[in-house]
Amino acid sequence: MSVTWTVTQKQKLIELNGEPALFNQTFTSSSERDQAFQKIERELVQKNKQHLLELKNSGFRPLVCQLESKMVNRLNAEGFVQVVTPIMLAKGMLEKMTITQDHPLSKQVFWVDDNRCLRPMLAPNLYYLMHDLNRLWGKPVRIFEVGPCFRKESQGANHLNEFTMLNLVELGTPEGEQTARLRELAAIMMDTIGLKNYKLETDTSEVYDTTIDVVAGDLELGSGAYGPHKLDPAWGIVDPWVGIGFGVERLAMALQGHRTIRRVGRSLSYLDGSRLNI
Numbered sequence: 001m002s003v004t005w006t007v008t009q010k011q012k013l014i015e016l017n018g019e020p021a022l023f024n025q026t027f028t029s030s031s032e033r034d035q036a037f038q039k040i041e042r043e044l045v046q047k048n049k050q051h052l053l054e055l056k057n058s059g060f061r062p063l064v065c066q067l068e069s070k071m072v073n074r075l076n077a078e079g080f081v082q083v084v085t086p087i088m089l090a091k092g093m094l095e096k097m098t099i100t101q102d103h104p105l106s107k108q109v110f111w112v113d114d115n116r117c118l119r120p121m122l123a124p125n126l127y128y129l130m131h132d133l134n135r136l137w138g139k140p141v142r143i144f145e146v147g148p149c150f151r152k153e154s155q156g157a158n159h160l161n162e163f164t165m166l167n168l169v170e171l172g173t174p175e176g177e178q179t180a181r182l183r184e185l186a187a188i189m190m191d192t193i194g195l196k197n198y199k200l201e202t203d204t205s206e207v208y209d210t211t212i213d214v215v216a217g218d219l220e221l222g223s224g225a226y227g228p229h230k231l232d233p234a235w236g237i238v239d240p241w242v243g244i245g246f247g248v249e250r251l252a253m254a255l256q257g258h259r260t261i262r263r264v265g266r267s268l269s270y271l272d273g274s275r276l277n278i
């Protein structure tokens with residue numbers, strides 16, 4: 001007879017960040033399995049506690065925060081100015097992104113009242129600022145924002161309802177150089193956080209048509225887009241541009257090999273990838 005983990009045991013091993021190889025283990029009896037489970041659980045609990053102690057004594061900041069800082073510093077060094085825009089977004093701003101009632105993305109929007117929602121993306125605010133800053137600074141306009149975004153998701157292992165987006169944009173990229181510049185910027189960001197195993201894939205998006213995605217294994221880390229684009233006229237943008245939006249929790253997940261993004265998201269159950277209720 002071959003016995004595998006119970007559903008509850010498997011869930012617990014995932015929560016405690018057990019190694020992938022653990023999950024395929026088989027046993028000759030349920031008592032052998034239960035004994036193995038107790039031993040592994042004890043070890044994993046110990047590992048979680050150890051990590052939390054290290055955070056308190058020397059790490060001080062969760063990986064997601066460290067990644068954010070590294071990327072911010074690197075973008076500043078590359079000439080990108082950080083902007084800070086409202087989390088509450090007017091309905092009209094979404095409509096300008098063509099996200100109206102019958103758009104698939106509109107079902108994912110958290111509405112605060114009839115006219116305002118929690119931003120599902122940073123792009124509308126960045127589009128808005130790009131126009132003003134182009135008038136004030138001239139080209140190129142290089143800006144980025146990092147902050148919370150909200151989407152109603154069906155709670156898979158790669159999706160959070162609230163996550164951190166880092167979105168950079170450059171207006172005034174020379175015509176014809178957009179995709180090369182996107183590749184260059186993606187490489188700069190991956191180098192900054194030390195993620196080597198990534199690739200770029202062309203994908204289609206509900207909002208942008210063609211996107212160039214930054215991917216690690218099966219996980220989308222970021223989506224790049226470029227213009228001239230059909231959305232541009234609504235925002236008064238006429239010059240070529242490139243932009244990439246990264247999910248910061250996805251970056252942490254890829255770097256640490258977590259099986260669920262919940263470990264690194266905003267949480268009362270996890271701190272820096274470690275389980276708290278142990």
Ligand code: ATP
Pocket residue numbers: 121151153158159160161162163164165205220221222223245246247248249250261
């Ligand atoms: P996916 O196809 O994985 O649902 P998406 O293409 O809808 O993602 P984008 O709109 O391209 O997402 O957002 C840019 C980045 O933001 C994504 O590449 C991803 O890293 C991150 N992201 C998007 N939605 C979520 C979410 N619900 N939870 C965590 N990160 C997210």
Ligand code: MG
Pocket residue numbers: 205211213220222223
């Ligand atoms: Mg995408």
